[in-house]
Every structure is written in structure tokens, then in C-alpha cells.
Amino acid sequence: MDPYRTQSHATKGASTMIYSMLFKQIASTFENAPNPEHTGDLVDTWEFTPDGLVMSATIRQNAHFSPPVDRGLDSGDVAFSFERFLGTGGGEPAPNHKQLGFIETVETPDDYSMVLGFNRRFARALWRMADVFNMCIMPRETGTAFDPTVEMVGTGPFVMDEFKTDVNWKVARNPNYYHAPLPYFDAVEDLVLERAQVLTQFQAGNIDHASTIGPDAIPGLISDFPDGRIEPRKQLGWGYISRGEPRDGSAPWDDPRVRHAISLALRRDDMVEAVYNVSGLEAIGLDVASRVGWHGALPAGYPGQSVDPKTDPVIGQWVRHDLAEAKKLLDAAGQGDGFSVPYHYTTVYGTAWKLEAEIIPQLVREIGIDFQTTVDDYASVYQPKTFHGDFDGVAFQLQAFPDHGDYLTAMFTNPQDPGRNHSKVDDQAVFDAVDAINSEIDVETRNEMIRNLQRDHLIEPMWYIPGVVWQLGWQGFNKRIQQPEAWNGNGRGGEQVFAWPWWWIDDDA
Missing domain, CATH: 3.40.190.10 (Periplasmic binding protein-like II)
Known part of the structure; x- marks a missing residue:
């Protein structure tokens, strides 16, 4: 407490x-x-x-x-x-x-x-x-x-x-x-109620506020409880695949070409549809499509800072769906026959999070990569180890900050600290750029520096492969x-x- x-x-x-x-x-x-x-x-x-x-x-x-x-x-x-x-x-x-x-x-x-x-x-x-x-x-x-x-x-x-x-x-x-x-x-x-209990008690009018409702439950909730209303809440977070041990260049996932290939294997429009139930909620009058997008070199949803992969050619080069290009990259990296890799995630971040974590292995299998899933217990494994970068293979992870500058400081600097730099990024050019961003007081200038950093230093190495989750809650x-x-x-x-x-x-x- x-x-x-x-x-x-x-x-x-x-x-x-x-x-x-x-x-x-x-x-x-x-x-x-x-x-x-x-x-x-x-x-x-x-x-x-x-x-x-x-x-x-x-x-x-x-x-x-x-x-x-x-x-x-x-x-x-x-x-x-x-x-x-x-x-x-x-x-x-x-x-x-x-x-x-x-x-x-x-x-x-x-x-x-x-x-x-x-x-x-x-x-x-x-x-x-x-x-x-x-x-x-x-x-x-x-x-x-x-x-x-x-x-x-x-x-x-x-x-x-x-x-x-x-x-x-x-x-x-x-x-x-x-x-x-x-x-x-x-x-x-x-x-403190289980998800099913929250919905039951809310529909019965016994509780006034249900802070988290999965998108799959909303259509039935609206039809069964006309006295209730559903409101969107912006979730500022970033779901991504990070690289684990070994990080010495010997593992396939330590090659940026392989990480680009994994990114190109992700059908993000389909992921958005599945995770956010876009068509189902739009059919009952809720605006979903304009409120969610694709994460890029940093997360979506931050006005003035986020760079949309769908409209920016530099970020979009590696954040799109292209299986043929993905396979070419694997061939160039000497991994044309595919490989297996340990894949970690935890389930505490909600149903949408868990759904995306389960979809990703299915998609990368199309280019011959076998994500061997381990669901980490949050208290005993994920929080003390995986969250601090102590894991083998790759991991689907989440961080949430109110500004891109916080992501940059936490996830792209201080690789020796047992902190939030999950991929152990160690690049002096990035360190210097982050220091300059953190020193810039003018908001517009600072935002431009953040956008340029994504294009100039983050998208090519792609230490974090972007997903789509954690943008919109109900x-x-x-x-x-x-x-x-x-x-x-x-x-x-x-x-x-x-x-x-x-x-x-x-x-x-």
C-alpha cells in the first residue's frame, strides 16, 4: 500500500x-x-x-x-x-x-x-x-x-x-x-470482481462504473442494459515484441533483418479488427476506426509525436504487411529455412492484450518462424525477470507513458540498468538524441525532434517490433x-x- x-x-x-x-x-x-x-x-x-x-x-x-x-x-x-x-x-x-x-x-x-x-x-x-x-x-x-x-x-x-x-x-x-x-x-x-462478475453486476444496476469492458462484451451489454452507457477511454500504451538473450549477434532475432521480417509478417489491419472488434462496435454506432491505428517506431495516439506508418514512407517501409519481402529478408539473413524461438508474454493486461499475444505466433508462422510460447506468471516471473529484460528469445510486452520522451528515456537508454530497456538498446547516437530532446523546452521543436528520431535512428534497427494493442478502452x-x-x-x-x-x-x- x-x-x-x-x-x-x-x-x-x-x-x-x-x-x-x-x-x-x-x-x-x-x-x-x-x-x-x-x-x-x-x-x-x-x-x-x-x-x-x-x-x-x-x-x-x-x-x-x-x-x-x-x-x-x-x-x-x-x-x-x-x-x-x-x-x-x-x-x-x-x-x-x-x-x-x-x-x-x-x-x-x-x-x-x-x-x-x-x-x-x-x-x-x-x-x-x-x-x-x-x-x-x-x-x-x-x-x-x-x-x-x-x-x-x-x-x-x-x-x-x-x-x-x-x-x-x-x-x-x-x-x-x-x-x-x-x-x-x-x-x-x-x-475486486472477476470480469464476468463485473458485467453481471453492472447489467443488474448494482454497480455504477465498470472501468474496463472488453470490446467483445459491449454489443450484448448495450442490448441487455439500456440504462447504461458506454464511453471510450484513451489508453496510452505500446504493445511490442522485444529481443531477449542472447543479444550478442548469434541469435536470429538479434539481426535487424529478421526483426523487419517479423514486422512485415504482421497483418495489422486484421489484428486491429480482432483486438478492438471494429466492425462489431461500428455496427452499433460506436466510433472505433478513427481512434485506433498502427504503432510505429514509437506508439500511436500521441498528438504531435506519433508517426503514422500508413502515411509516412520511412516508418511504413518496415511497418506494413508484405510476406514476400519478409521471406527475402530471412533469406538474406541466412534464415530462409525458418527457426524456432522462445516467446514470452503474460496475461494480466486484459483480454485484448491476451488476444494479440495469441495472434502473433500464428502470423509469423507464415514465414517459417515458430514462436514457442511460454506464458509467464506475472508475480514470480514476468515482473522480476521478463519485464527487466531477463529472458531468452523474444517477448510481447507493454509499457505506458504519458509522453514519447518517457519511452525514449526508459526504453532506449541505460542498457546496464535492470529497468525498462527490455531490448538492452545500446546506441550512443540514440543516447545523444534523447538527451537533446529532454533538454529542449519548446514543445513544437521537441516534437519535431521526436518524430525525426523515429525516422533517423529507431526504425532501421527496430529494437522493438510494434503491434497494435493498448490504444482504446471502454x-x-x-x-x-x-x-x-x-x-x-x-x-x-x-x-x-x-x-x-x-x-x-x-x-x-
Whole structure:
């Protein structure tokens, strides 16, 4: 339950209902998500020095920690949180503490101001401090007034009421929330249910919100529950095939020509149809086709940053369907007779994810490659090993970030770290380009640099073979639940950050 000691999606998502962040994204419509602009959450005002190396900020004075701390938040809590998250006080750092590694110093001149010193000019500073997977603000009594492994005490829109492992999570409205009159709900209970139970209970009107509904279930759901409605939610993520051991050039999959061949074997339009049930949902009036596409050298769906393989000839050269060209590439690589390769994936990311993972081996078999499937247990194998690049053969994997710059930093740099560089990319030209992107403050210039990097340095080696999954999700709502038009966030904890505090009940709807 301690948000500094895990990268669990469940814990991070739940913590955003209780704790506050220094900054937050501004919610947007589906088409415009993620919104690159930010506003303060606990931060009231801020400014950077011209060189971008120092940020001075004031902290709002009306944030209040719930009991048992039961006092106002001040800069001492901010300093404590940085120290605990980064491990600068000698304690254990958070697993993802390097996300804030650009912060060199933290000073608190008075109770409601802070000065952050950066070790480099970093365009993503506000993004990183707004990302709900990074550092929320915890009280300095953490570990003394309460045990953070069993209780959450924050200044956010809700206060913790009840938590039962594998049963439910219940929160109540925080009467001292600084964005009053938010939240509008008096209480929210998040139930842990199997997929079939969610659909049954939702259709019966017993639950107001079904956060994830598979596209295969939607037609029947709409016909059987006219009082409900289905809304799209943008999923900002990237499904891809990464390369595993050995990575010394001796294995077929370590040859870029083979990776290109695998990419050319994928019938992505058919994959999109199968994974997102395009024709089935379009037939009942839901817009699907305009909301999903093909991933390229980086994921689709990021305005200004994504490059569409269908319209860009450089990316499209290797992201299309062409079995004849795929076989020529295998011949040139000395693999014309085909080969077998271990193929890993896990099943925790939902039905659409699992479906694509199962389709891929069927498609590459057409060019003589035998993906020998191993379904990794998430807790014991995938998370501690496969996710960190410790696997043989290839793996179908997922990462989700609110900006292409985060993918570049996590997946294309620091190959020696046991982190998110699954393919162990080790290319100095890419490192230099990523550093330049991370230093560029102007949004349009930075986006152009990201697009050019995909064409100039990423598509030819294709360290990650793009799929199609993780772009569009669906949620079910009881008709009484109302929400603003702009509530899509950055794909990481969106319901808690942008939705539940801003939703309301209209029993006359």
C-alpha cells in the first residue's frame, strides 16, 4: 500500500485518491489526450530561471492532512517526500526514483515555498512531478503516526475508509479538500470482481462504473442494459515484441533483418479488427476506426509525436504487411529455412492484450518462424525477470507513458540498468538524441525532434517490433453517473486524477 515501495498499478491508482501531487495534468477530450499542459496541484505558483536549472515555487496553504496526522501541509512535508522517494536521507529509495533523478537539491526557505535545483535542463520536469506513478506528497509523520504499508494519509480528494485484500477498497469524501466543493461523491467503493462478475453486476444496476469492458462484451451489454452507457477511454500504451538473450549477434532475432521480417509478417489491419472488434462496435454506432491505428517506431495516439506508418514512407517501409519481402529478408539473413524461438508474454493486461499475444505466433508462422510460447506468471516471473529484460528469445510486452520522451528515456537508454530497456538498446547516437530532446523546452521543436528520431535512428534497427494493442478502452456507466466532457488524462491513474472527484450523480438522468 506504500506508494513509494511499489510500482503496482493498483496501489499507484488508489494512492491518487488519497495523496496529492505537486503538479497535475489538465484533463482533455479523448482526441486531445494527453494534454501537454500542466497546472499546480499542491504547487500554487512556480517559475524557472532562464537556464532552466532552478525552479522556485510556492505551496498552497489550504491543504490539510487527514487524521491521524490532522494538520496543514507545509514545505517540510515536501522536503520529507523528496528525501524518502529519492533515498537521499540514507533510506531505501523508491523503485522508480530515477524518474526524478534530474532533481539535485531541495530547499525550503519557509513553510510555503521550495526551490528545486536541477542537475540538467530537463523539459519533462513538470510531467515527471505530475505523473501519478512517481512521487505523491506524504506527511513527515509517515512511519510514526501511521504505518504506510497498511494505511494512506494524505491531502487528496478522499480519505481512506476500508481496504480488504482481493475484496474491496473504500474511500470517503475529504471534507477538507482544497478544491471544494469537490469531490461530489460522498464515498466510492472499488470492488475486486472477476470480469464476468463485473458485467453481471453492472447489467443488474448494482454497480455504477465498470472501468474496463472488453470490446467483445459491449454489443450484448448495450442490448441487455439500456440504462447504461458506454464511453471510450484513451489508453496510452505500446504493445511490442522485444529481443531477449542472447543479444550478442548469434541469435536470429538479434539481426535487424529478421526483426523487419517479423514486422512485415504482421497483418495489422486484421489484428486491429480482432483486438478492438471494429466492425462489431461500428455496427452499433460506436466510433472505433478513427481512434485506433498502427504503432510505429514509437506508439500511436500521441498528438504531435506519433508517426503514422500508413502515411509516412520511412516508418511504413518496415511497418506494413508484405510476406514476400519478409521471406527475402530471412533469406538474406541466412534464415530462409525458418527457426524456432522462445516467446514470452503474460496475461494480466486484459483480454485484448491476451488476444494479440495469441495472434502473433500464428502470423509469423507464415514465414517459417515458430514462436514457442511460454506464458509467464506475472508475480514470480514476468515482473522480476521478463519485464527487466531477463529472458531468452523474444517477448510481447507493454509499457505506458504519458509522453514519447518517457519511452525514449526508459526504453532506449541505460542498457546496464535492470529497468525498462527490455531490448538492452545500446546506441550512443540514440543516447545523444534523447538527451537533446529532454533538454529542449519548446514543445513544437521537441516534437519535431521526436518524430525525426523515429525516422533517423529507431526504425532501421527496430529494437522493438510494434503491434497494435493498448490504444482504446471502454468503460460502462450507470445513466445516473455524469461527467464533464474533458476527463481523459495521461493514461496512468486517469479515473482517480481526472474522473472520480469531478463526476456527480443525477438520479433524474
